[in-house]
Amino acid sequence: MSGRADEAKTLEERLRLIEDRFEIYNLIASHPPSADTGARNYTASVWTEDGVFDRGAEFARPTGRAAIADGSSSPEHHRAIEQGIAHFAGLPYVRVTGDTAFAISYLQILVPDRVGPMFEVPNHGSSRGFHVHRVTANRWDFIRTEEGWKIQRRTLRPLDGTGPAREILSSALNP
Amino acid sequence: MSGRADEAKTLEERLRLIEDRFEIYNLIASHPPSADTGARNYTASVWTEDGVFDRGAEFARPTGRAAIADGSSSPEHHRAIEQGIAHFAGLPYVRVTGDTAFAISYLQILVPDRVGPMFEVPNHGSSRGFHVHRVTANRWDFIRTEEGWKIQRRTLRPLDGTGPAREILSSALNP
Amino acid sequence: MSGRADEAKTLEERLRLIEDRFEIYNLIASHPPSADTGARNYTASVWTEDGVFDRGAEFARPTGRAAIADGSSSPEHHRAIEQGIAHFAGLPYVRVTGDTAFAISYLQILVPDRVGPMFEVPNHGSSRGFHVHRVTANRWDFIRTEEGWKIQRRTLRPLDGTGPAREILSSALNP
Numbered sequence: 401m402s403g404r405a406d407e408a409k410t411l412e413e414r415l416r417l418i419e420d421r422f423e424i425y426n427l428i429a430s431h432p433p434s435a436d437t438g439a440r441n442y443t444a445s446v447w448t449e450d451g452v453f454d455r456g457a458e459f460a461r462p463t464g465r466a467a468i469a470d471g472s473s474s475p476e477h478h479r480a481i482e483q484g485i486a487h488f489a490g491l492p493y494v495r496v497t498g499d500t501a502f503a504i505s506y507l508q509i510l511v512p513d514r515v516g517p518m519f520e521v522p523n524h525g526s527s528r529g530f531h532v533h534r535v536t537a538n539r540w541d542f543i544r545t546e547e548g549w550k551i552q553r554r555t556l557r558p559l560d561g562t563g564p565a566r567e568i569l570s571s572a573l574n575p
Numbered sequence: 576m577s578g579r580a581d582e583a584k585t586l587e588e589r590l591r592l593i594e595d596r597f598e599i600y601n602l603i604a605s606h607p608p609s610a611d612t613g614a615r616n617y618t619a620s621v622w623t624e625d626g627v628f629d630r631g632a633e634f635a636r637p638t639g640r641a642a643i644a645d646g647s648s649s650p651e652h653h654r655a656i657e658q659g660i661a662h663f664a665g666l667p668y669v670r671v672t673g674d675t676a677f678a679i680s681y682l683q684i685l686v687p688d689r690v691g692p693m694f695e696v697p698n699h700g701s702s703r704g705f706h707v708h709r710v711t712a713n714r715w716d717f718i719r720t721e722e723g724w725k726i727q728r729r730t731l732r733p734l735d736g737t738g739p740a741r742e743i744l745s746s747a748l749n750p
Numbered sequence: 751m752s753g754r755a756d757e758a759k760t761l762e763e764r765l766r767l768i769e770d771r772f773e774i775y776n777l778i779a780s781h782p783p784s785a786d787t788g789a790r791n792y793t794a795s796v797w798t799e800d801g802v803f804d805r806g807a808e809f810a811r812p813t814g815r816a817a818i819a820d821g822s823s824s825p826e827h828h829r830a831i832e833q834g835i836a837h838f839a840g841l842p843y844v845r846v847t848g849d850t851a852f853a854i855s856y857l858q859i860l861v862p863d864r865v866g867p868m869f870e871v872p873n874h875g876s877s878r879g880f881h882v883h884r885v886t887a888n889r890w891d892f893i894r895t896e897e898g899w900k901i902q903r904r905t906l907r908p909l910d911g912t913g914p915a916r917e918i919l920s921s922a923l924n925p
Contacts, residue, residue, distance in 0.1 A: 411586065411761065411765065414765055414769070415586065415589050415590070415593075415765070418593055418765075418768055418769070418772070419589070419593070421772060422593070422596060425666065425669075426668055426669065426670075428666060429665075429666045429667055429668035429669075429679075429747065430668050430747050430748060432665070432681060432744075433668065433679060433712075433744035433745065433746075433747040433748055434747075434748055436712075436734065436740075436741065436744055437741045437744050437745055437748070439745070439748050442748040442749070458875055459875065471873075474873065476872045476873045477872065477873040479872040479873075480871050480872045480873050480874055481736070481741075482736050483736055483871065483872070484734055484735040484736035484737075485871060485874065486681065486710045486734040487681075488665050488681050488683065488710065489665050489666045489681070490665065490666065490779075490782070490838050490839050490840065491666055491775065491778060491779045491839045491840065491841055491842065491855075492666065492779055493776055493779035493780050493783065494775075494776065494779075495776075504779075504783060505666075506782060506836065506837075506838050506839070508838065508860075508880075509871070509874055510683075510707060510710055510734075511869075511871055512734075512735050512736065519686075519706065519708060521655050521658065521660060521684070521686055521708050522651045522652065522654040522655040522658070523646075523649065523651045523652040523654075523655050524655055524660065524684055524708060524709065525633055525634065525709065527708055527709055527733075529706050529707055529708055530683075530707040530708075530709070530710050531707075531869065531879050532707065532860060532879055532880040532881075532882065533869060533871050533874060533877050533879055533880075534874065534875065534877055534880070535836045535838065535860055535880050537783075537786075558877075559786065559834055559835075559836040559860075559862075560834040560862050561831070561832050561833055561834035561862065562834075565786075566786065566787045566831075569782075569783035569786055569787050570783065570787055570789070571783075572779070572780050572783040572784075573780060573783055573784055573787070573789050573792040574792070586761065590761065590764055590765070590768075593768055594764070594768070597768070597771060600841065600844075601843055601844065601845075603841060604840075604841045604842055604843035604844075604854075604922065605843050605922050605923060607840070607856060607919075608843065608854060608887075608919035608920065608921075608922040608923055609922075609923055611887075611909065611915075611916065611919055612916045612919050612920055612923070614920070614923050617923040617924070656911070656916075657911050658911055659909055659910040659911035659912075660909075661856065661885045661909040662856075663840050663856050663858065663885065664840050664841045664856070665840065665841065666841055667841065680841075685858075685882060685885055685909075687909075687910050687911065694861075694881065694883060696830050696833065696835060696859070696861055696883050697826045697827065697829040697830040697833070698821075698824065698826045698827040698829075698830050699830055699835065699859055699883060699884065700808055700809065700884065702883055702884055702908075704881050704882055704883055705858075705882040705883075705884070705885050706882075707882065
């Protein structure tokens with residue numbers, strides 16, 4: 401556990417590790433806002449030049465920050481945004497080791513229901529509600545650069561009872 | 576990115592920034608428990624005297640900690656609590672700058688289904704399930720006071736494909 | 751609030767408190783990966799010898815790390831994993847006090863829908879979607895040991911409009 405390992409570190413090293421960790425929390429927390437607005441420039445700024453975004457065989461696997469930014473701001477992606485897509489990030493497991501770091505996180509993708517009855521909740525308005533379209537297990541690999549921490553690789557697999565998602569999740573248990 | 580900017584700060588300033596940030600995480604994490612219990616006194620204690628809670632044109636816009644606390648503990652709100660309303664907060668983007676701070680967060684509002692079939696999940700009991708009533712984009716503006724960090728303004732808009740939610744989310748990308 | 755209390759602490763004490771808090775965030779963030787993979791050894795490693803996992807009268811109440819680890823890796827639990835169960839953790843409220851700590855967190859349990867129409871979301875594939883089976887309020891009590899922070903007790907109750915969940919949530923408001 402981190403408690404013991406930290407005892408040999410200097411104050412400066414310990415502070416830096418904490419600041420690194422918060423920077424990575426913010427990188428993960430910025431992903432839903434960038435995905436739900438189709439923010440091309442922002443997306444390009446947080447990936448390494450040779451980054452790889454692997455969503456499994458069902459999807460294209462863009463390589464390089466330009467291709468990844470293109471995918472996250474494509475006309476097809478903007479159609480999802482117009483439908484009200486919401487990416488929703490849970491509490492991630494984060495581990496920083498020197499100039500690299502990784503995180504394991506869960507992500508929900510929700511979309512507003514377009515048909516069906518309206519529900520009203522007292523003091524909380526009326527709505528048809530939202531549909532949870534996907535729940536995915538995500539592994540993020542980060543690297544420290546002169547421009548701050550960047551995403552080098554992100555691998556996600558759907559949580560649907562199959563093995564690949566469980567392999568990703570296991571990395572949080574045996575770091 | 577914070578890495579570079581921090582190099583000119585003293586140890587004390589860096590520690591304070593980290594403690595501030597954790598205090599703000601706890602303020603955001605306390606919101607669902609206060610909303611789901613209708614905790615009037617707690618709510619009054621975490622807002623500034625002149626705080627503004629803006630949920631959009633569909634809802635009243637209480638101004639001042641007393642009005643905000645009244646709204647979160649009204650009879651109407653308690654009816655939602657009796658129905659089993661759950662506020663569910665994702666990982667927020669948080670940025671502290673001196674004596675002010677802001678956060679961008681996603682929030683789900685869920686309610687138990689009252690009709691429909693019971694589902695059983697092995698080792699996880701029986702339930703009719705929950706309905707995701709709303710997903711909102713939230714901007715929180717905080718200020719440091721002699722009694723700790725307080726909420727000065729909270730603005731939320733539903734994620735439903737319209738522009739106002741996207742404007743809120745964009746603040747996490749260009750701070 | 752923590753701001754004032756910290757002023758009497760040494761730099762070392764303040765740093766330690768921050769590191770403790772991050773260790774506890776990672777413990778909570780590791781729970782969904784361990785639950786969704788049925789990780790017996792990991793589960794045993796994060797509980798105290800005499801730990802108590804209390805899910806309410808509807809469920810068995812295992813006592814001791816061996817019994818808790820057995821429950822989380824039982825054949826019945828593995829059937830839930832094969833159905834694609836996902837535990838999804840929100841942002842927790844965390845408070846560290848010396849060698850003990852506690853957290854209040856929300857947890858969703860989702861399962862893939864096995865029947866019903868497929869939905870397609872542009873750029874985000876096809877899926878029958880997920881069903882939110884349960885939303886629970888969780889209280890975690892932690893203790894510092896020579897092997898790092900361990901879970902001493904976890905109590906959860908369903909958010910369904912009844913009182914026990916609200917009692918748990920209130921602990922985040924009056925620590």
